Amino acid sequence: MKCDVAVIGGGPAGATAANELAKAGLCVALLERNLNNAKPCGGAIPLGLIEEFEIPDELIERKVTRMAVRAPSGRVIEMSMPNGYVGMVRRERFDKFLRERAAQSGALLIEAKVQAVKAHDSGYKISADGNNQGVTEIEAQYVIGADGANSKTAHELDFPPNEFKAVAIQQRFHYAPELSRYENLVEIWFDGEVSPDFYGWIFPKADHIAVGTGTEDTRGNIKQLQKRFREKLNWSVEPYYEEAAKIPMHPRKTFVKGNAMLVGDAAGLVTASNGEGIFFAMKSGKMAAHTLLNVLAGREKSLAKYEKTFRRTYFPIYTGLALLQWLYYRNDRLRESFVAICEDKHVQQITFDSYLYKKMVPAPLWVQAKIVAKNLYHLAIGH
Structure with a gap:
């Protein structure tokens, strides 16, 4: 079959790109290897994403307004989000909705595993095996890799x-009386026994609690880290489901080449420090699609505009979070310092305001000076 664009991968990035292109009238093939697949993911999405992409309320399983951070010493800082909330989604439901919306817009949804992607004449030839039913050949002028x-x-x-990938593991627990604390609470553990360079998380969903950890340390045993996390939680309930996946922690050096673009995890668009990917996946999918439409309409010269725009818009956030991880995630003394800083109300406000819409929110100079001074103080004394 022939189409204008082949989008490979039906997660948030690919489904968003396919939806935008199909709405504009292009012939789009959206290939997903497993329509029942669910990526291991905390599933936290900010209010800005919910509003921009018109996510239905029924997909938001929890609207969490409380958060806690826990230091290696056991010190816990609790905080509340005064304006807005963190939306909790379950990836199997969320991804399915996005794919179905793309199909309703006109994209052809194909369940198939891609075997080869080759440059061909003025476009690309994709070979895909649809559930062992034989190889399907697809010719497309453009390719978007969202796989x-x-x-x-x-x-x-x-x-x-x-080049840099973390591995994450997550377990699901049914709600029980001893877990009632987490019905409207996200809790983050900064503890070297739980993760030597990342964090552990406890996220509430509609019918379960998601508990997980991750690490970039290839020498670490992710199952042992998760086991230690559970030991420290000291819950009597047992998990009923476990999932694991690799997460790219640094963007690729380039994610546009010829008439091909990479979006989401395929481009490495997960932020350091917090490991957030859904927002940037969907924004990259939308940006890539709109850049392609502008190229076809003669408003842009090349697809390179997509990468340039994404980097200009979001790389200050990537750089800032990478610096934060480098400063505070190296040992437990520094993690203790980081949690101590989180007690400051101005730090909390700036963090929440920036998170909701993924914009660097400026603060008055005196607040900036105070935060810098607190960082230097806590980095020096370690608590």
């Missing part, structure tokens, strides 16, 4: 490698 951290698209088209 995750181990992107087949990126490998086949010789994009720069995704």
Whole structure:
């Protein structure tokens, strides 16, 4: 079959790109290897994403307004979000909705595993196996790779490698009386026994609590870290489901090549420090689609505009969070300092305001000076 655009990967990034292109009238093939797949993911999305992408209320399983951070010593700082909330979604439901919306807009949804992506004449030829029913050949003028951290698209088209990957594990627990504290609470553990370079999380969903951890340390045993996390939680309930996945922690050196673009995890668009990916996946999918539409309409010269716009818009956030991780996630003394800083009300306000709409929110100079002074103080004394 022939189409204008082949989007490889039906997660938030790919489904968003396919939806935008199909709405504009292009012939779009959206390939997803497993329509029942659910990526291991905390599933936290900010209010800005919910509003911009018109996410239905029934998909938001929890609207969490309370958060706690826990230091290695056991010190806990609790805080409340006065304006807005963190939306909690379950990826199997969320991704399905996004794919179905793209299909309703006119995209052809194909369940198939991509075997090869090759440059062909003025476009690309994609070979895909639909559930062992035989190979389907798709010819497309443009390709958008949205197929995750181990992107087949990126490998086949010789994009720069995704050099830095973390591994994350998550377990699901049914609600029980001893877990009632977490019905409207996100809790983050900064503890070297739980993760040597990241954090552990407890996220509430509609019918379960998600508990997980991650690490970039290839020497670490992720199952042992999760086991230690559970030991420290000291819950009597047992998990009923476990999932794990690789997460790209640094953007690729480039994510546009010829008539091919990478979006979401395939481009490495997960932020350091907090590991957030859904927002940036969907924004990159939308940006890539709109850039392509502008190129076809003659308003832009090349697809390189997509990468340039994304970097200009969001890389200050990536850089800031990478610096934060480097400063505070290296040992428990520094993690203790980080949690101490979180007690400051101005730090909380700036953090929440920036999170809701993914914009660097300026603060008065005296507040900035106070926060800098507190950082220096806590980095020096370690608590």
